[in-house]
Amino acid sequence: MAFDIAVIGMDCRFPMANDPWELWKVLNANNTAIQDLSIFNQVKDLGKNYLPYKGLIQAPFNFDAEFFGFSSGEAKLLDPQHRLFFQTAFRTIESAGYNPFKIKSKLGIFTSCGFPGYLYKHLLPNQNVTENYDTLSLQLLNDKDFLATRLSYLLNCRGPSLTVQSGCSSSLLAIHLACQSLLFHESDMALAGGVALSFPIYEGYVYQKDSIGSKDGKIYSFDHRASGTVRGDGVGAVLLKRLDDAIADCDPIIALIKGSAVNNDGKSKVAFTAPGLPQQIELIKESMAISDLDFDDIDFIEAHGTGTMLGDPIEVRAIVEAFKKRTRPLILSSIKPHIGHLDIASGIASFIKTCLAISHRVLPHTLNFEKLNPLILPYQKLITVLSHPIDWISDNKYTAGVTSLGMGGTNVHMILQAYQGNLLEPQKTFESGSITLSAKNQISLNLEKQRLVKFFKENTEINLAGCVATINQRDRGYFFRENYNFSSCEELIQKLEFGACSENVQHDKYFGRREIVPGYVFVGDEFVVLPQTNEKIISKKTTLSLEDSIKNEWGKLLGKTTLQLTDNFFDLGGNSFMAIQCISKLPSEFEGKIGVLDFFKFPTLGEFIKHAKCKIRGKNNAT
Numbered sequence: 068m069a070f071d072i073a074v075i076g077m078d079c080r081f082p083m084a085n086d087p088w089e090l091w092k093v094l095n096a097n098n099t100a101i102q103d104l105s106i107f108n109q110v111k112d113l114g115k116n117y118l119p120y121k122g123l124i125q126a127p128f129n130f131d132a133e134f135f136g137f138s139s140g141e142a143k144l145l146d147p148q149h150r151l152f153f154q155t156a157f158r159t160i161e162s163a164g165y166n167p168f169k170i171k172s173k174l175g176i177f178t179s180c181g182f183p184g185y186l187y188k189h190l191l192p193n194q195n196v197t198e199n200y201d202t203l204s205l206q207l208l209n210d211k212d213f214l215a216t217r218l219s220y221l222l223n224c225r226g227p228s229l230t231v232q233s234g235c236s237s238s239l240l241a242i243h244l245a246c247q248s249l250l251f252h253e254s255d256m257a258l259a260g261g262v263a264l265s266f267p268i269y270e271g272y273v274y275q276k277d278s279i280g281s282k283d284g285k286i287y288s289f290d291h292r293a294s295g296t297v298r299g300d301g302v303g304a305v306l307l308k309r310l311d312d313a314i315a316d317c318d319p320i321i322a323l324i325k326g327s328a329v330n331n332d333g334k335s336k337v338a339f340t341a342p343g344l345p346q347q348i349e350l351i352k353e354s355m356a357i358s359d360l361d362f363d364d365i366d367f368i369e370a371h372g373t374g375t376m377l378g379d380p381i382e383v384r385a386i387v388e389a390f391k392k393r394t395r396p397l398i399l400s401s402i403k404p405h406i407g408h409l410d411i412a413s414g415i416a417s418f419i420k421t422c423l424a425i426s427h428r429v430l431p432h433t434l435n436f437e438k439l440n441p442l443i444l445p446y447q448k449l450i451t452v453l454s455h456p457i458d459w460i461s462d463n464k465y466t467a468g469v470t471s472l473g474m475g476g477t478n479v480h481m482i483l484q485a486y487q488g489n490l491l492e493p494q495k496t497f498e499s500g501s502i503t504l505s506a507k508n509q510i511s512l513n514l515e516k517q518r519l520v521k522f523f524k525e526n527t528e529i530n531l532a533g534c535v536a537t538i539n540q541r542d543r544g545y546f547f548r549e550n551y552n553f554s555s556c557e558e559l560i561q562k563l564e565f566g567a568c569s570e571n572v573q574h575d576k577y578f579g580r581r582e583i584v585p586g587y588v589f590v591g592d593e594f595v596v597l598p599q600t601n602e603k604i605i606s607k608k609t610t611l612s613l614e615d616s617i618k619n620e621w622g623k624l625l626g627k628t629t630l631q632l633t634d635n636f637f638d639l640g641g642n643s644f645m646a647i648q649c650i651s652k653l654p655s656e657f658e659g660k661i662g663v664l665d666f667f668k669f670p671t672l673g674e675f676i677k678h679a680k681c682k683i684r685g686k687n688n689a690t
Contacts, residue, residue, distance in 0.1 A: 070357055072246045072324040073313035073486065075256075076163030076306030076583060078155050079419055082122035082299050082406045086158075086585055088525065091423045093405055094431055095456055100406045101284065101297050106652070107269045119271040120284030122299025122407030125647045127151070127268055129663065131591035134507055135221055142594040144200065146185050146209040149217065151302040152178060152262040154589050156218055159258060159304040161586030163319055164537035167222045175226035175254030176219050177245040179237030180211035181411045184266030192598035214262075226254040232411075234473030235371070236329075237261055239414025242305065243327045243479055249309050260304030263411040272298065279375060286408070287435045288372035288401035289379050289443055289452045296373040299407020303415035305422075310486075319537065319583045320486040322422045325466070326358030332476035340474050342378050347385035350480045351468070355389070358482040362393045364466045365482070366459065367430055369421045371472040372401025373408055380442035382472065387446045396451045404434035414471035414479065421467050425485050428459045488580070498554065500535045501572035505548035506587070510667050512547045514588040514643050516563045522585055523560050531556050533582035539574045540581070590643070592662040593650075613683065614676050620649050621672060632673030636666055 077087055082100035084090035093100050104119035130150040132142035142150070156176075160167040186209040190196045196205075207213055211230050219228040227248050231241040238261025245257035272280045274295075281287075281295040313320055330350050332343030355362060370382055383399065390397055402413075402420045409416050424431050432453040439447055459465060465485035472478050504519075506512035523529075549568040553559040562568070618630055625639045636646070646666040653661065660682040669678040 070246070070250065070324070070326050071310035072249055073308050073310045073318065074305050074321040074324065074422055075308050075313050075318040076159050076161075076165075077304065077321065077419055077422060078158040078162055078586060079301065079303035079415070080124050080151065080155060081301040081303065081409070081416060082124060084406070085125065087419055087423060088522065088585070090419065091427065094402070094420060094423070095429075097434070099285065099404060099434055101286075101299065103284070104269050104271055113273050116274045117271060118274050118280070118284050120281075120297050121265075121269075121271055122297065122301070122409070123268070124300045124302075126593065126650070126663065127264055127300065128593045128595040129591045129647075130154070130594050131589035132594065134589060134591075139592075139594065141208065143596050144190065144196070144205065144208045145594075146180075146183055147595075148180050148183075148185070148262045148264050148302075149208075149214050150594075151264070152180070152214060152260070152304070153218055153221065155260070155262070155302045155304050156258055157222075158586030159260070159306050161541055162537075162583045163306050164540040164581045164584075166541050166543060169542065170222070170224070170256070172255035173226035173253070174222070174224040175245060175248045175257040176215045176224055176228040177231055177241040177248070177257060177259040178215040178218065178229075179231045179241050179261035179411050180214045181263035181265065183209045183211065184264065185209065188266040189596050189598050193596055196596060226257070233477035234475045235408075235410055235413050236471040236473030236477050236479045237411045237414065238303070239418060239469065239471035239479040239481060240329060240473075240477065242307070242324075242415070242418060243329050243481065245307050246324055246327055249307060255308070255312070257307045258304055259307065260302070260415045261412040262302035263409050264300045265298055265410070268300070279373070281374065285435055286374035286404040287437075288370070288374045288404050288433050289383065289399060289440055290374070290436050291438050291440050292435075293374045293376050293379060293440050295375055296403060296408040299409045301406065301409040301412045301416060303412060303419050305415070305418065314488070317536075317578070317580050319533070319581045320489060321583060322425045323484045323486050325360060325482040325484050326354045326356075327479065327481040328354035328357060329477065329479045332478070336476070339476075342381045342472060343476060344381055344385055346476070347382065347472070347478055348388045350478045351386065351389035351470075354468070354480040354482055360466060360482065360484075362390050363395065364464055365390070365397065365468055366461060366466060367398035367400055367424075368468040368470060369417045370399050370401050371413075371417075371470050372399070372403055372433070374401075374403060376440065376442070379440055382470070383443050383446055383450060387449050390449070393449075396449060398430055398451050398453060400431045400433050400453065404436075414469075417469050417471060418481070418483075421469050421483050424459070425465050425467065425483060428461075428465065429456050430459045432456045497531045497556075499552070500532065500554075501550065501552045501569070501574055502535055502538045502559075503548060503550050503572060503574070504538070505543040505545040507545050507547065508590065509547050510590045510664065511588050512549065514590065516566075517642060518585050518588055520560050520563050523556050527556065530579070530582050531559075532577055533580055534584050536577040536579070537581040537584045590664060592664060613680060616653060617676050617679060618672065620652050624649055630672055632671065632676070634672050635670045636672070636675070637670055641666070
């Protein structure tokens with residue numbers, strides 16, 4: 068059975084990256100996305116060994132409840148991990164040019180989800196919740212068992228639907244099982260991925276020697292300074308299809324999965340949570356055998372690479388043993404120093420990173436790398452860790468491995484390769500085209516135009532005709548819609564920026580391969596139930612008045628030293644992402660009371676301050 072599975076769509080939200088294109092920027096930068104949480108207004112008093120570091124995503128509690136048919140009450144009770152995955156899954160399907168509500172073929176859903184910390188940290192401590200909602204209601208909205216099946220219900224998916232759990236390797240295992248489902252024709256398309264949020268959101272960890280946490284808030288994968296890892300939050304998903312079907316349907320093909328394998332360490336290790344060497348070696352050999360590739364075909368391995376002093380050397384030794392017939396050094400890399408260890412979502416993060424490296428023909432570096440861990444030194448002639456990215460020089464195969472190791476011993480390894488058709492297909496000259504954009508509200512439509520302008524400005528060499536086909540094939544048909552005619556990418560950008568839409572358009576049939584394009588831009592309020600608890604909090608109270616606090620944050624974000632009450636946030640260069648940043652930095656009394664939509668409803672400084680004061684006093688609207 069030929070193991071050729073095409074990756075045709077993807078989307079993610081990782082620390083400092085709201086989509087795969089932003090993730091690529093993070094991965095090529097020399098700065099980590101792991102944040103110092105002391106910049107926030109509340110820091111827990113957890114002793115002298117407490118380290119306030121974590122990889123955060125923007126607006127983790129925000130959700131477009133109305134879009135998915137949830138009431139505000141349901142949205143508040145729904146695990147934020149589920150909310151994030153629903154939106155990411157929708158955008159993943161759209162990125163490939165499909166309307167998630169109109170898929171007629173069998174779409175399989177394979178998900179993984181982190182511990183339901185929102186239930187335990189927010190809902191159960193709240194007396195109003197426990198007195199008014201029964202156990203089954205809370206279970207249906209928070210148990211990871213129902214993530215995949217609820218998504219299948221929302222999108223009317225009729226293929227297999229299951230939640231996959233194996234610790235840190237869960238989301239890569241979800242992709243493995245999705246591939247199996249496609250190969251056995253249980254599914255025609257498969258969506259796979261994972262999500263992880265750890266609660267409390269703005270909390271670091273207590274460092275303990277010889278434990279998994281880093282001693283200084285940084286991850287040093289394969290490095291002599293390795294002391295542990297740092298948590299991060301994130302969500303990611305990919306859309307998969309059998310290669311022959313993807314070619315026939317003119318789908319975007321980001322990369323190919325050539326082989327994958329899964330096993331467990333059993334008792335071949337010193338403890339339940341420890342890594343096991345023998346089975347890691349066998350895992351790589353098995354996936355290589357399935358791929359029918361030579362060991363010299365692999366250019367780099369995206370390793371699990373948690374940055375622990377003992378874990379990394381065991382993983383490296385397994386790789387070296389498996390590749391001992393190789394005739395040239397193998398490049399190793401890890402995403403974790405860049406964005407943190409995303410727990411359940413770490414496998415999908417590594418997978419998407421590898422897809423991006425293949426697409427860009429760049430071999431990625433590993434942040435914070437200085438020199439090899441002493442326990443890895445015996446293998447220094449066989450492996451290389453890059454301190455900066457380099458051009459990927461290949462014989463046109465561009466092949467890489469991805470490893471994800473679960474605490475408890477379930478290991479997954481996958482082989483990815485460039486699709487040769489992408490290398491051979493000539494770029495066609497673009498003459499003219501048209502697109503129709505639509506959304507369920509005007510704000511989402513405006514934000515999508517902004518996102519497309521940014522996308523086309525940053526991807527000037529992209530196949531414009533393929534992008535146009537992706538956008539039009541989504542066939543959304545929502546109430547708020549705009550049409551655009553254009554003859555070049557520059558003209559499209561200009562028209563999107565100035566809203567120069569056309570009354571009527573005629574979409575020409577395109578017979579070439581589509582390109583992936585960012586999907587729907589969700590606009591939602593912040594839905595969160597705050598716990599009623601006597602937990603001791605050190606509050607860093609600001610000495611500024613409420614009005615001055617807002618002025619201060621607006622000024623810092625917009626680069627203005629003085630502001631007038633009549634100044635408009637968006638006229639001064641603000642956007643939705645800056646609004647999210649502003650919310651996160653306002654004093655603690657604003658938490659859960661100010662959302663992104665408030666910036667659009669009250670865009671001037673004076674209106675916004677007046678609205679904020681009403682919110683603090685418990686009123687719903689500024690009057």
